[in-house]
Amino acid sequence: MLTHLTLHRSLWAITGVLTLVAAAAGLWRPAVYGGVVGEELIPGAFSQDLLSVAAALGLLYLAITAHGGRVKRQIVALGLLGFLFYAYGIYVIERAYNELYLAYMAVFTLALWALVCAGAHLRRDLPQPSLPKAVRLVSASGAMLQPLVFYPLWIGMLLPLMRTGEQIDSLYSIFILDLCFIMPAFLILAVLSYRSHGIGLLLLPAIHVLGFTLIFSLAVGELVKPLFDAVPNPSAFWTDLGLSMLFLVLGTLHLTTMRINATRTVPVSEDSGAVEADTWA
Template identity: 65%
Template structure:
């Protein structure tokens, strides 16, 4: 699916390793957030770091597989990169100025440029992926549902702030990341999937991986609140859990039923072509 896979593997491995170090430290020593993250948000940082550990290990695993990894593994890797971009983007934008802030900046930057590099390296001769029509429409509808919900919700929360000129002290990063990056991504890929465009059908599962990891970290954050002397919000927990399951199921179904066929530029196809050419010339 991607050209220059070795280069991408290096980028993914470095990004995953840095994220793993930062996330493990956050889980082992949650005190690093003292003074730079409000106390009621520390459980969220803790749960996010737990998910980041899993995402980092997954990304490193795909990177180490190198050329042996199939296209679906690369799609999952792109979703994990998107998650790390979002998760550590929160720390960067929210000015989490602890001893790891430069590491957060590095992860935020590396994950962003790794995604850009992947987009620029998609093989042009990769044949159009195939997906059952009913599943394609369900997957695209699920993706379209996200901007339909969160654009009005977040803009509705921003308008009073804009009217009063009030500057909130935390979680403003969510508005930036969602409105500028994640929701446009869901909207664009949903439209492309509706129209059976290869890019939409190929990359939509990556956004579902990202969405599952992000929302599941919110559900997990509610469960760990008692560890920090806070009460669990049951409604928030179930809402986040249901939405994360929604992302996970749609992403899994889309990815499992997605049929990817190598084009003539793929190594296996080129080798077969060369064998055929060689036998013809001998005859």
């Protein structure tokens, strides 16, 4: 799927190592968030670090194994990068100025530019991916649900702030990241998949991976609240768990049923990303 695969695997590995250091430090000493994160948000930061450690280990594994024709592993790596872009974008935008802030900026930057490079290095001669029609429609509809829900929700919350000029002290990063980056990605890939466009079919599972990790982090955040003398919200937990499982099911279903119509063979070169077409499925 990607050309210059050695470059991408190197970026994944570096991002994974830096994430592992930053997230493990937060887990080892949650007090690092004291004074820069609201006390009520520390359970969420802790759960995000847990998921970030898992994502970092996943990226390191994929950096080692996602070679040759293992296209689906490359797709999962892009989804994990999207999660790290979002997770560390929160810390960067919210000005979490602790001793790890430069590491947060590094992960945020690496994840962003690794995704940009992936877009620039998508193979232009990939055979057309295919999905059963029912899976394609279900997968695209699950992705479309997000902008349909969150655009009205977040804009509805922004309008009163715009009328009064009030500047909120925390979580304003969510508006920026969701409205400017994540929801457009869901929308574009969903529309492309509805139209059976190859890029949409190929990359839609990555957005499901991102959705799963983000929302599952919120569910875990409810579970760890007692560690910080806070009371879990059962309604929020079950809602977040259900939505994260929806993303997990959609992504798994999409990846396991997606096939590449291998109509020809191209030269094998790991660094260029070219492999025998019949191994891409």
